[in-house]
Amino acid sequence: MLTQTIKTELTDIVGKERYLDKTAELACFSYDSFTEEAMPEAVIFPMTTREVSRVMEIASKYKIPVTGRGAGTSVCGAPIPVKHGIVLCFTKMNKIIEVNTPDRYIIVQPGVVNINVQKALIPLGFFYPPDPGSMTSSTIGGNIAQNAGGPRCLKYGVTMDYILGMEVVLASGKIVRFGSRNVKDVTGYKLASLFCGSEGTLGLVTEAILRVVPQPETQKTIMVIFDDLDNTAKAVSDIIGSGIIPAAMELMDNASMNAIEDAVGIGFPRDAEGALLIEIDGIKEACEKQTKQIIEKAKKNGAVSVQEAKSESEREKFWNARRSAYGAVARIAPDPISEDVTVPVSKVPEMIRRIIEITSRYGLKVSVVAHAGDGNMHPVIPIDRSNTDQRLKVEKAFAEIFKVAIALGGTLSGEHGIGLGKSKYLPLAMSKDSIEFMSVIKKAVDPDEILNPGKFV
Numbered sequence: 165m166l167t168q169t170i171k172t173e174l175t176d177i178v179g180k181e182r183y184l185d186k187t188a189e190l191a192c193f194s195y196d197s198f199t200e201e202a203m204p205e206a207v208i209f210p211m212t213t214r215e216v217s218r219v220m221e222i223a224s225k226y227k228i229p230v231t232g233r234g235a236g237t238s239v240c241g242a243p244i245p246v247k248h249g250i251v252l253c254f255t256k257m258n259k260i261i262e263v264n265t266p267d268r269y270i271i272v273q274p275g276v277v278n279i280n281v282q283k284a285l286i287p288l289g290f291f292y293p294p295d296p297g298s299m300t301s302s303t304i305g306g307n308i309a310q311n312a313g314g315p316r317c318l319k320y321g322v323t324m325d326y327i328l329g330m331e332v333v334l335a336s337g338k339i340v341r342f343g344s345r346n347v348k349d350v351t352g353y354k355l356a357s358l359f360c361g362s363e364g365t366l367g368l369v370t371e372a373i374l375r376v377v378p379q380p381e382t383q384k385t386i387m388v389i390f391d392d393l394d395n396t397a398k399a400v401s402d403i404i405g406s407g408i409i410p411a412a413m414e415l416m417d418n419a420s421m422n423a424i425e426d427a428v429g430i431g432f433p434r435d436a437e438g439a440l441l442i443e444i445d446g447i448k449e450a451c452e453k454q455t456k457q458i459i460e461k462a463k464k465n466g467a468v469s470v471q472e473a474k475s476e477s478e479r480e481k482f483w484n485a486r487r488s489a490y491g492a493v494a495r496i497a498p499d500p501i502s503e504d505v506t507v508p509v510s511k512v513p514e515m516i517r518r519i520i521e522i523t524s525r526y527g528l529k530v531s532v533v534a535h536a537g538d539g540n541m542h543p544v545i546p547i548d549r550s551n552t553d554q555r556l557k558v559e560k561a562f563a564e565i566f567k568v569a570i571a572l573g574g575t576l577s578g579e580h581g582i583g584l585g586k587s588k589y590l591p592l593a594m595s596k597d598s599i600e601f602m603s604v605i606k607k608a609v610d611p612d613e614i615l616n617p618g619k620f621v
Contacts, residue, residue: 165205165274166185166205166206166228166249166250168404170222170226170228170616171183171185171206173222174206174208174219174222174250177209177215177218177219177222178209178210178211178215178219182208182209182210182211182256182479183206183207183208183209183362184206184207184208185205185206185207187203187205187503190203190205190206190207191203192488193207193233193236193245193251193253194244194245195236195244196236196237196238196239196240196241196242196243196244197237197238197239197294197502197584198238198239198240198241198244198557198583198584199241199501199549199555200241200246200584201244202244202245202246202247202248203245203248204231204248204249204250204251205248205249205250206230206249206250206340207250207251207253208250208251208252208253208528209253209254209255209256210252210256210257211256211257212257212338213331213333213339213370213371216252216285216333216370217333217337217339218337219250219337219339219366220333220334220335220336220337220368221254221336221337223249223250223335224335224336224337224612224614227612227614228249228250228614229245229247229249229250229614229616229617230247230249230250230251230252230335230368230614230615230616231243231244231249231250231251231252231364231570231592231615231616232251232253232254232305232309232364232368232615232616233251233253233254233306234253234254234255234274234275234302234303234304234305234306234309235255235277235298235301235302235303235306237298237301237302237306238306238310238580238581238583239502239503239580239582239585240310240580240581240582240583240584240586241584241585241587241619242309242310242363242364242571242583242584242616243306243364243424243616244580244584246584246617246618246619247617247618249363249614252368252460254273254274254275254303254305254368255275255303255372256277257274257275257370258273258276258277258280258303259272259273259276260273260276260280260284261273261371261453262280263284263285263288264345265285265288265289265290265472265558267345267347267374268290268347268375268376268377269328269345269347269373269374269375269376270284270285270292270373270374270376271345271371271372271373271374272304272371272372272458273304273305273370273371274303274304274305274306274308274368274369274370274371274373275303275304275305276300276303276304277299277300277301277303277304278292278295278296278298278299278300278302278303278304278307279299279300281304281374282295282299282312285376286379288552289376289378289379290376290378290379291376291377291378291379291549292326292374292376292377293316293317293320293321293326293377294307294312294313294316294317294320294321294322294326295314295315295316295317296312296313296314296579297314297487297490298368300374304372304374305369305372307323308323308327308330308359308360308361308368308369308372308449309360309361309362309363309364309581310363310579310580311322311323311324311360311361311579311581312579313540313578313579314579315411315412315414315425315443315486315533315535315586316376316411316412316601317535317538317579318409318410318411318412318413318535318537318538319409319410319411319412319445320377320411322579323360323361324357324360324361325375326374326375326376327343327356327357327360327372327373327375327607328344328346328347328349328356328357328373328374328375329341329342329343329344329345329349329356329372329373329401330342330343330356330369330372331343331369331370331371331372332359332366332367332368332369332370333367333368333370333608334366334367334609334610335367335610335611335612335614335615338452339370339420340367342354342355342356342359342447343356344373344510345353345373345539347375358605359512359568360395361581363581363582363583363616363619363620364615364616365606365610365616365619365621366605366610366615367609367611367615368615369427370519378511380411380445380446380447381446381447381448382445382446382447382448382451383411383443383444383445383451383479384443384444384445384452384454384455384472384473385441385442385443385472385473385478385479385482385483386440386441386442386443386444386455386458386462386470386471386472386473387439387440387441387461387470387471387473387482388439388442388459388462388467388469388470388471389403389432389433389436389438389439389467389468389469389470389471390436390437390438390439390440390465390466390467390468390469391435391436391437391466392437392438392466393417393418393437393438393513393516393517394513394517395437395438395465395467396415396417396437396439396440396465396580397415397438397512397513397516397536398465398513399440399461399462399465399466399467400413400440400509400512400536400537401509401510401512401513402461402464402465403442403458403461403462403537404509404537405509405510406457406461408444408454408457408458409537410442410443410444410454410458410537411443411445412441412442412443412535412537413440413441413443413446413536413537414440414441414442414486414533414534414535414536415438415439415440415512415532415533415534415536415541416438416439416486416489416531416532416533417437417438417443417516417520417531417532417533418435418436418437418521419493419529419530419531420492420493420531420532420533420544421433421434421436421439422434422491423489423492423495423496423531424485424486424488424492426492426495427488427490427492427495428484428485428492430481430482430485432485433469436468439512440462440536441482441485441486442458444458455472464538486533488542489531489533489544490502490533493531493544494546496529496546497529497546497547497548498548498549499546499547499548499549500544500545500546500547501544501545501546501547501558501562502542502543502544502580502610503539503542503543503544503565503580503585504540504542504577504578504579504580505540505541505543505563505565505566505569505574505575505576505577505578506538506539506540506569506574506575506577506578507539507569507572507573507574508539508573508574509536509537509538509539509540511539511572511573511574512534512536512539512541515539515541515568515569515572515574516532516534516541516574518565518568519541519543519565519568520532522558522561522564522565522568523543523545523561526557526558526560526561527557528545528547528554528558528561529546529559530543530544530545531543531544531546532544535579538578538579539574540578540579543562543565545558563589566586566589566592567592570592570593575589575593576589576592576593582593582619582620583619583620584618584619586620587619587620590620599621602621603621606621
């Protein structure tokens with residue numbers, strides 16, 4: 165319970181205008197895209213690292229739970245304040261501090277939106293590869309907390325691969341820095357990598373040094389249509405297995421394509437069973453060669469049509485279709501539940517078949533979109549969350565899907581994280597000793613367990 169004394173101490177730090185405690189205001193910070201909700205007792209908007217530090221000193225003194233939050237685009241319940249207390253919302257810490265392309269880095273505050281990092285780099289001929297589907301709204305702090313991926317992570321890697329260093333406020337309020345501005349740095353433990361993907365349970369990132377890379381000379385984008393979903397998945401395995409690594413390889417099944425067609429109408433054939441959106445980038449000559457090889461392999465695996473984007477506007481049309489998949493499925497029912505599991509690429513065909521079989525058995529509709537080149541798939545089930553029976557069926561279906569993914573040599577999450585949604589399934593993917601080791605680390609830096617408590621560790 166936040167007493168008047170505590171409230172006064174907190175407002176002395178940030179002022180009354182950056183301290184919210186009215187019920188209607190707090191409700192906006194009680195949820196993400198997961199099914200559970202929990203109200204904080206206060207929401208605070210810091211603007212400096214020192215303010216974050218001072219808030220944490222007070223939270224530590226009074227043992228108040230603190231949950232970090234960015235734009236709230238998480239789908240696993242990570243920013244839900246299940247133990248109430250304080251939500252520290254970082255959207256006002258949104259400055260790009262330094263752009264240094266000769267040394268290949270950019271320094272940002274956690275509230276900077278991913279797309280704004282991209283916009284700052286484009287005129288300089290560089291880019292920041294991690295590109296989650298929520299890139300137009302999700303923040304870098306949230307991306308770091310969840311170790312976000314995206315379509316380009318097939319070739320370029322996920323958020324953790326681009327963190328050179330960071331500034332973090334610990335539960336005690338102590339400010340620590342990890343890493344440096346150097347692309348090569350093996351000085352001590354790679355602590356920045358430990359905090360990336362920790363979902364705010366170890367510390368609060370207040371500044372990040374991100375590695376950036378030159379924009380590729382050429383991009384080629386291809387939309388391939390199949391009349392058999394197995395052939396779609398087999399084409400993925402064949403292309404990747406041949407040693408070709410596209411920048412992105414996105415799979416959409418029939419349900420996804422029809423939802424997209426209903427929403428944006430780009431010309432998907434209604435009876436097609438699968439589609440692959442493939443992008444190759446790099447040196448022009450290499451792209452030309454790889455494009456021909458990919459088209460040959462797609463046709464060998466039963467592609468019924470292959471369309472290469474002839475202009476930037478056509479390329480954007482293809483990508484807008486893929487990015488609209490989640491919203492398109494939401495037209496079917498008000499509350500689409502999106503999950504992610506990852507399996508070895510060779511197991512993609514079987515995993516897709518099992519997802520469809522499991523959901524059909526529960527009488528549920530499902531659309532499957534996937535970052536297919538790395539085996540990361542997103543089954544999306546449209547439901548009405550007010551229907552308790554539907555919610556129970558979805559939970560049971562996903563429990564089976566998680567078990568199948570693990571049995572196929574996969575894992576629980578490729579990019580969405582664990583949060584609340586998958587915490588009870590963690591023993592499927594990690595040994596008891598591994599889970600206990602995470603707890604040891606957690607207790608070492610947060611002995612009172614005030615940072616994002618009630619989550620996976």
